[in-house]
Amino acid sequence: MEIRLQQAPFLPGALLDAFTARLGGAGAVVSFTGIVRDEAGTLGAMEIEHYPGMTERALEQIGREAMARWTLADLLIVHRHGRLAPGEPIMMVATASSHRAAAFESAEFLMDYLKSRAPFWKKEIGADGAAWVAAKDADEDALGRWSSEP
Amino acid sequence: MEIRLQQAPFLPGALLDAFTARLGGAGAVVSFTGIVRDEAGTLGAMEIEHYPGMTERALEQIGREAMARWTLADLLIVHRHGRLAPGEPIMMVATASSHRAAAFESAEFLMDYLKSRAPFWKKEIGADGAAWVAAKDADEDALGRWSSEP
Amino acid sequence: MIDVLYFAWVRERIGLPKERVETDAATVAELVEELKAREARYAAAFEDVSALRVALDQDLADFDASLRGVREVAFFPPMTGG
Amino acid sequence: MIDVLYFAWVRERIGLPKERVETDAATVAELVEELKAREARYAAAFEDVSALRVALDQDLADFDASLRGVREVAFFPPMTGG
Numbered sequence: 001m002e003i004r005l006q007q008a009p010f011l012p013g014a015l016l017d018a019f020t021a022r023l024g025g026a027g028a029v030v031s032f033t034g035i036v037r038d039e040a041g042t043l044g045a046m047e048i049e050h051y052p053g054m055t056e057r058a059l060e061q062i063g064r065e066a067m068a069r070w071t072l073a074d075l076l077i078v079h080r081h082g083r084l085a086p087g088e089p090i091m092m093v094a095t096a097s098s099h100r101a102a103a104f105e106s107a108e109f110l111m112d113y114l115k116s117r118a119p120f121w122k123k124e125i126g127a128d129g130a131a132w133v134a135a136k137d138a139d140e141d142a143l144g145r146w147s148s149e150p
Numbered sequence: 151m152e153i154r155l156q157q158a159p160f161l162p163g164a165l166l167d168a169f170t171a172r173l174g175g176a177g178a179v180v181s182f183t184g185i186v187r188d189e190a191g192t193l194g195a196m197e198i199e200h201y202p203g204m205t206e207r208a209l210e211q212i213g214r215e216a217m218a219r220w221t222l223a224d225l226l227i228v229h230r231h232g233r234l235a236p237g238e239p240i241m242m243v244a245t246a247s248s249h250r251a252a253a254f255e256s257a258e259f260l261m262d263y264l265k266s267r268a269p270f271w272k273k274e275i276g277a278d279g280a281a282w283v284a285a286k287d288a289d290e291d292a293l294g295r296w297s298s299e300p
Numbered sequence: 301m302i303d304v305l306y307f308a309w310v311r312e313r314i315g316l317p318k319e320r321v322e323t324d325a326a327t328v329a330e331l332v333e334e335l336k337a338r339e340a341r342y343a344a345a346f347e348d349v350s351a352l353r354v355a356l357d358q359d360l361a362d363f364d365a366s367l368r369g370v371r372e373v374a375f376f377p378p379m380t381g382g
Numbered sequence: 383m384i385d386v387l388y389f390a391w392v393r394e395r396i397g398l399p400k401e402r403v404e405t406d407a408a409t410v411a412e413l414v415e416e417l418k419a420r421e422a423r424y425a426a427a428f429e430d431v432s433a434l435r436v437a438l439d440q441d442l443a444d445f446d447a448s449l450r451g452v453r454e455v456a457f458f459p460p461m462t463g464g
Contacts, residue, residue, distance in 0.1 A: 012179070013167030020162060020183060020239075027187040029162070030180065030257075033170060034464055037177040037248065049390055051456060054440035079463065089170075091464060098189070100182065100261055100382075101292075107180075108254055111464055117442070119456075120463030121390035132391050135460030142251075184382055199308055201374060204358035229381065241382060250464075261382055269355070269374075270381030271308035282309050285378030 001067060001075050003059045005050070007082040012092045019076050019094045026073035026096040030103040032111055038086035044125045048081045048090070051119035055079075062113040066095070069109070070102040077110060081120065109146055115139040151217060151225050153209045155200070157232040162242045169226050169244045176223035176246040180253040182261055188236035194275045198231045198240070201269035205229075212263040216245070219259065220252040227260060231270065259296055265289040302367065304331075306345070307376035310352065313345040328354050328363045331373065345375075353378055384449065386413075388427070389458035392434065395427040410436050410445045413455065427457075435460055 002019075004010075012033040020029050036046045059077050066075055072095055079091040093110040097103040114120075122133040152169075154160075162183040170179050186196045209227050216225055222245055229241040243260040247253040264270075272283040305318045325331035332349060335342045346352070354361055355374040367373070387400045407413035414431060417424045428434070436443055437456040449455070 011163075011167050012170060013161075013163030013165070015163070016166055016181070016183075017161050017163030020185070023185070025187050025189040027185050029183040029185065031166065031183075032250065032254070033166075033179040033181075034250075035170070035173070035177050035179065037175050039175040039248070049393075051387070051389055051437070051440070051458070054437055054456070057440055098187065100184075103182070104254065104258055104261075111250055111254075115464035116461055118463040119389070119437070119458065119461055121459065122462045123390070132459065133462045135462050139464075140460070199311075201305070201307055201355070201358070201376070204355055204374070207358055265382035266379055267360070268381040269307070269376065269379055271377065272380045273308070282377065283380045285380050289382075290378070 001063050002077075003056070003063055004076075004078040005055055005059065006078070006080055009080070009084075009088055010078060010092075012089050015076065015078060015092065016094055019074065019096070023073050023096050025098070027098050028100040028103040029094060029096045030100075030107040031092060031094040032107050033092040034090040036084050036086050036088050036090055042126045042128075043086050044127065046084045046086075046090070047123040047125055047130070048084065049121045049123065050081045054119050055081075058118045059114075062110060062117065065113070066106045066109055070095075070097060070106040071099070072097050072102065072106055075106065075110070077114070079114065079118070079120065112139070112142040112146065116143055151213050152227070153206070153213055154226075154228040155205055155209065156228070156230055159230070159234075159238055160228060160242075162239050165226065165228060165242065166244055169224065169246070173223050173246050175248070177248055178250040178253040179244060179246045180250075180257040181242060181244040182257050183242040184240040186234050186236050186238050186240055192276045192278075193236050194277060196234045196236075196240070197273040197275060197280070198234065199271045199273065200231045204269050205231075208268045209264075212260060212268065215263070216256045216259055220245075220247060220256040221249075222247050222252065222256055225256065225260070227264070229264065229268070229270065262289070262292040262296065266293055302331075302370065303372045304335075305372065305374040307374065309377055310345050310375050314341055323367075325367055327367060328356070328361065328365050328373065331367060332363065351377060384413075384452065385454045386417075387454065387456040389456065391459055392427050392457050396423055405449075407449055409449060410438070410443065410447050410455065413449060414445065433459060 076094040095106040226244040245256045356370045438452045
């Protein structure tokens with residue numbers, strides 16, 4: 001299990017190849033990458049605030065919970081903070097298992113928990129000012145599906 | 151939509167970075183990579199036979215079906231044939247969407263259809279001889295969840 | 301005349317990947333009966349058609365499908381891609 | 383004495399990221415009432431606690447949780463990671 005909290009940009013594919021190269025016999029690798037969107041073309045930057053100390057604890061807890069729920073060969077969580085430009089990767093997760101269902105489910109689990117339980121807050125900085133991104137009810141609701149054992 | 155059928159090895163992460171770089175505003179990218187397993191340490195090689203002509207048609211159909219069912223910015227399917235060594239990637243899919251649920255679901259859909267509807271047959275070549283990999287009922291069953299509209 | 305293709309263990313059991321077949325079979329099932337009557341290796345390959353899949357002109361089909369207008373029939377085990 | 387941390391728009395509304403607070407509050411809710419009574423900017427930040435989350439010593443907690451033994455309280459809006 002590898003967890004990275006960083007300001008620096010990263011290349012998801014380069015991390016995916018490194019993650020895959022060190023796996024033993026796992027046959028299924030799933031990755032998710034979140035990218036700073038700018039559909040309207042008006043976003044100047046995204047600023048990601050976090051809670052130093054609690055963030056690392058939360059990422060570790062979420063990772064350990066996924067390792068406990070599914071039979072995984074390995075998992076990776078990378079999350080940035082600070083100022084990001086449109087089109088840059090914000091975060092990624094990767095999971096590896098012998099079974100594709102376990103790899104997919106655990107990656108979705110990591111994403112649902114990162115969205116609503118890891119102490120990050122996004123602020124969009126545009127030409128007309130800045131605004132905090134509101135949490136979505138759908139993201140909170142998504143956690144419900146993990147309340148029973150898989 | 152990009153579809154590749156090839157004998158040559160490939161690096162999933164390199165393809166993922168190229169796929170991500172050419173996306174416009176999509177915020178969510180999911181990838182799945184299938185790797186030649188060798189849990190027992192006895193596998194010499196995996197030989198993948200396919201049905202030239204039908205394979206390309208099937209991959210195109212499966213890709214177009216995913217693009218029709220979900221709002222995707224792009225998708226990628228890569229599948230190898232011929233002789234593969236343990237640890238080598240067999241295939242990958244990548245999907246990109248504004249919404250992570252669409253990216254995850256469409257990647258799972260592509261995998262379920264590739265497993266049971268694309269004309270590939272795997273043969274494991276070991277020290278003691280060769281054996282065709284049997285299709286799993288679970289893979290056939292997995293298709294059932296896509297029988298209604300998402 | 302119809303092209304008949306075999307893949308994976310069906311190809312190995314019959315001993316060839318492809319052949320041209322002169323047939324008046326109206327359906328896949330009738331073609332299978334004709335092939336089984338030929339030689340033991342065909343009878344062995346088609347012994348349990350529930351373990352086989354068939355494609356007509358490169359689209360998956362059923363064993364009771366009509367062969368009218370079909371140019372290429374392929375027999376193979378369930379696919380194991382991905 | 384307890385460390386109180388604010389994040390995102392809670393930090394902006396109150397105007398500081400962290401402060402040490404002398405309090406006898408037994409619960410988070412009592413601490414919130416004390417803070418609201420201080421100044422308008424606190425009253426504004428804590429106007430609707432249903433829009434806020436609280437962590438005690440870096441673990442998520444409820445507003446009726448006890449502050450006994452707690453050294454660090456953090457208030458923030460719902461998280462938007464990932």
